[in-house]
Amino acid sequence: MEKKVIIVGAGLVGSLWAVYMQKAGYKVTIYERRPDIREAEISAGKSINLALSNRGWKALRNAGVEEEVRKIAIPMPGRIMHDLDGELTYQPYGKKDEAIYSVSRGHLNAIMMDIAENKGHAKIHYKHQCLDANLNEGIVKLKNLNNGEVFEDQADLVFAADGAFSAVRYNAMQKVDRFNYSQFYIEDGYKELLLPADENGNYQLEKNALHIWPRGRFMLIALPNEDGSFTCTLFMPYDNHEYAFNDLTSDEKIDQFFKTVFPDFHSLMPNLIENWHQHPLSSLSIVRCYPWTMGKFALMGDSCHATVPFYGQGMNAGFEDCSVMWELFQKHQNWADTFKAYQTTRKPDGDALQDLSLHNYYVMRDHVANEDFLLQKKIEAKLHEKHPDKWIPLYSQVTFSHIPYSKAIAQGKKQDLIMKEILKDPAIKENWDSEEIEEKILAQL
Amino acid sequence: MEKKVIIVGAGLVGSLWAVYMQKAGYKVTIYERRPDIREAEISAGKSINLALSNRGWKALRNAGVEEEVRKIAIPMPGRIMHDLDGELTYQPYGKKDEAIYSVSRGHLNAIMMDIAENKGHAKIHYKHQCLDANLNEGIVKLKNLNNGEVFEDQADLVFAADGAFSAVRYNAMQKVDRFNYSQFYIEDGYKELLLPADENGNYQLEKNALHIWPRGRFMLIALPNEDGSFTCTLFMPYDNHEYAFNDLTSDEKIDQFFKTVFPDFHSLMPNLIENWHQHPLSSLSIVRCYPWTMGKFALMGDSCHATVPFYGQGMNAGFEDCSVMWELFQKHQNWADTFKAYQTTRKPDGDALQDLSLHNYYVMRDHVANEDFLLQKKIEAKLHEKHPDKWIPLYSQVTFSHIPYSKAIAQGKKQDLIMKEILKDPAIKENWDSEEIEEKILAQL
Structure with a gap:
């Protein structure tokens, strides 16, 4: 009988892991809570752009899907700091040929879903919510949000790649005795803005760089999109500081804020106020837990080590979970030992990733200046x-x-x-x- | 119209708080997930005995219910350490007239429920499980476990005194953006044993003391019950240590363990093995969260600061939540300001309580020797x-x-x-x- 695996979540990590599991000889079924984003309109500037780097590329390469992603990736060999006078400082990230790569989360996720279907032979069920799980039996209880039907599916293995608010973790693991768990929100939130291309369709800032406006306690960053625009993100405290989101209570204050602290950006940005109101203010959190595997279930990606975005490593770490799990399975050739080795070796790396990410906020908003x-x-x-x-x-x-x-x-x-x-x-x-x-x-x- | 309050949980804190809220002029409704423990058989030795001390007494006194509890409380003015040779060392806890008081959790809870009904004029609904809550509207969604009926109740204020695994916190608060939460289990578990009275009904150990067998990495303690017995608790790592619960895999090993490390206790304890198997191995955790109040809801007691039992302060801190909340309400005369002051002043105390409790495990199992x-x-x-x-x-x-x-x-x-x-x-x-x-x-x- 063919071995079967269920993956909860058709995000970046779940989609990539489908390809690996197909290589291991499993029939892959994916359940995803949201609708198929490929059928919805995808705005390149809709969410934080991601910075793909070597760990991510390796995991994509090992699954044989590197080339599809290369096509949409814009190299950023260094960062450009913008000071209050609009003076620029360039700093390379690494050696001459090294770069991180700007990719749009939406576009990348659509490509990864194609890959999961085409290379992973996965059947993706959209609008299916995970309600509960029997960890030892490999059973997932699901609700089909299209028709309200509740049913169970069972597999030899289940991987929960369902993000920082993982339903598997919340509905099943958190109720198990001695499961350690924490969700911690930092003082700061973020808001996105889309800096469009100029009237000729050209980039208004240097294309091949990550732009930072470091301002001590807060910062603005910008990453290039394929269409000449930049996805910009303002990171700032919610309140209790000189500049804080909750104090920007009128359009006038918002405009004045940008004029004062990001004058060069303000002069390039049309429709600042409209743009401001189009995007929500979002929170930033760190999720830690242990164990990462229970019975036939394993957590991967954000579901076990969600982090703040300041090192550009969240997705890369999730992809690396795939290559690490795969290497351990090659070594052990059975899932019990693979799961054990995965969580004991990988948990300290998840903790370190989060510490690095938290620390790099200081670096980006302050030290780089x-x-x-x-x-x-x-x-x-x-x-x-x-x-x-x-x-x-x-x-x-x-x-x-x-x-x-x-x-x-x-x-x-x-x-x-x-x-x-x-x-x-x-x-x-x-x-x-x-x-x-x-x-x-x-x-x- | 009469003001109405819902209290979730008819445990020690919820029952006491009912009396305070009645004093404030509220009609009190309590929903409790478990059946009425007063109708079930209550064994004095069924759960960790509690050590009532000054903070708890003050909260009881302010509610006018001190005397009822005095009747079942056994003073322990000091601790007696038992070394490997059965040698005893006595150490007073405080000044001559100061003592902590041993009370059985089950007996105390039954008394507190009586008090909630008689002095708090509370209506307690047993076997009612909280499924969800609308925090801003003061609505609690409940399931009557007697007949399966699901319904909602609404009040001007809702207090969640529903323990370390608070359903209000889990089902409602944890899903709110920027709610910080952690559950952390220590390496050690605990198991209870009941040391009976001797054949004449007399205490086998000094009655008016808390007994400790400190053994470095683990310990046994004993607190007196009213009937001549002692509730004893063994605290020890689950595994990975010289002595660990998971290594006691046979009756022989259990018996040998007690004979070796607690010889004087072993010689007093009849039916050790039977007793061992009658009680489960239980885990020990610290729960931290913030905020403690949201909309019309406030957390009290273990639901916001569950701790390990090593300072004997868990219940006392929960009772103190009542007197602190009450004093703040007297001062502010409105609940919005009271809630705000409650969580900002009391959260650091909850954290300190937990740090003190964790630290006192070292003191009890090691330093006292x-x-x-x-x-x-x-x-x-x-x-x-x-x-x-x-x-x-x-x-x-x-x-x-x-x-x-x-x-x-x-x-x-x-x-x-x-x-x-x-x-x-x-x-x-x-x-x-x-x-x-x-x-x-x-x-x-």
Whole structure:
């Protein structure tokens, strides 16, 4: 009899995992709560653009679906900081050929669903809500939202890739004794704005870069879309700060806010107020839990490690769950051991990913505008270029390598201590490029 | 029209709060998921005995129901430690007239239900499960488990005193955007045993004490019941330690375990194995969340700050929620401001209570067997006796005062730093009682 797998959620991770499970010889059924987004109108600027990087590419490549995604990905080899006077500072993310890639979540998800159907031979049932689960029996209780019918389906394995508000986790796992769980919202929310192409259809900002307006306690960012527009996102506290969403209570205040703190952006952005009201204010949370597997069920992606978006690693980590799970299954050749190894090795990486993401908000909104920070980056980039085996900057470990997140964060802390000492040198601005400094750093490794 | 309040949960806190709300002029309706425990057989040894102390007494006194509870409370002015050889060490909890009081949870809850009905004029509906809530409208959706009927009830205010697994919190609050929530299970579980009275109906251990068998990583405790028996509780890791529940896989191993680590208890305890199998192994968790109030709803007791039982403060904190909420209502005279003040002032105390409770597990299972710890306690007791305005030991602040938990924990940390220095004096065992030491301590305050 053919082995059967149920995947809950036809998002990015669920769709990709379908391809892997087809390779493993399983018949794949996917249940997705929402309607088929491919039949709805997809706006490229509808949600935070995603930054695809090496971990994500590897997982796509291993499933043989890299090329389809390459077509819609816009390389961003560095970030451009916009100061209050509209002055720009460019900082490369990594070495010459390294880049992160802007992709629209909606467009990517549509492609991934095609891939799940065509390469994963998956049957996707839309508008099917998960109501409950029997974890040990591999049973999912579902409601067909088209007709209200409630029914059960059963499989040899069930993967819950149903996002930060996972129904499987909430309805079944959270009720199990000794399941650790936390949902934590940061003080800040976000709101999107769409900066359109100019009248000739051209990009109004440099296309191949991630733009940041770092303002200390808050920031605006912009990522390029394929059509010449940019998806921009304002991250800011809800309240209790000099600038806060809940204080922008009138159109006048909103306009004044942008004019004051993002003057160059304000001058490029038509219909700012209309645009402001078209997009909701959304919250940002971290979800942690353990265990990640129970009986025949495993959580993947946001359902087990939802994070804030500041390292651009949420999707990449979810895709990496697929390649990690796959490698472990190749090694163990049975799912009981694979599940065990998956959660024990991968949980520390999920925690590290979240710590990295939280920390990178400070980096993006504040440090990138800081001379010392940029100098440190330059020194580290040079070391990395000359001694790639001895020094990989934390950002490169996270973004361009496959070093486990937990290892990267530990190495990054060590490197940061070394660099803090080096930057204390009163002549560092002059001699940062010297042999002496290089040797001093290498001696501490 | 008469104002109406719904209380979800007829446990200790819900029942007491009914009396307060009746005083405030409300008609009180209570919905309780379980059957009426007064109609079921109540075993005094069925659940962890509770240690009632000053915070709890004050809340009972303010509601005019102290006397009913006094009748079933057994004073425990100190703890008695049992070492491996059966040697006993006594340590008073506070000053001469201070004590904590052993009460059976089942018996106390039955009394509190009587009080809710008689003094609170509450109508208690048993076997009614909360399915959902409309927080802003004050609506509770309920299922009558007697006949399966589902219906809604509405009130001016709703208080959820429905415990660590609060249905109001799970079904309604946890789904609200930006609700912070965590459930965290410690590595250890617990199992109860009932040490019966001897053949003449007498207590086999000193009645007026809390007994502890501290064994470093685990411990056994015993609290007196009214009938000559003791409710005993073994706290121990589930696994991965020298002694662990999951390793006690046979009756022989269980018997050998008690014989080895609790020999004096083993010799007193008849039918150990039968008793062992009569009681389940239960987990221990900390639940944190915020906000505690939403719309017309407020959480009280375990539903907002469930804790591990090691400081004997879970019930006392829940009762104190009642007196705090009441005092705030007296002050503000409206519920909107009362709710706001309740959650902002009380949340840090809930967090402190949980930190204190977690920490006291180390104290009970390990430090109480330690000479330095007992010496420190002696020095602090003397200081407290002579300078009650200048030095209140942490245990006394928590147990015998009404100092907010958050303030107590902060003061306790300061005191602990001072005492750590004092104990470094190589002659401290001889001169602990000297004027010099006393002055040295007071000088640091």
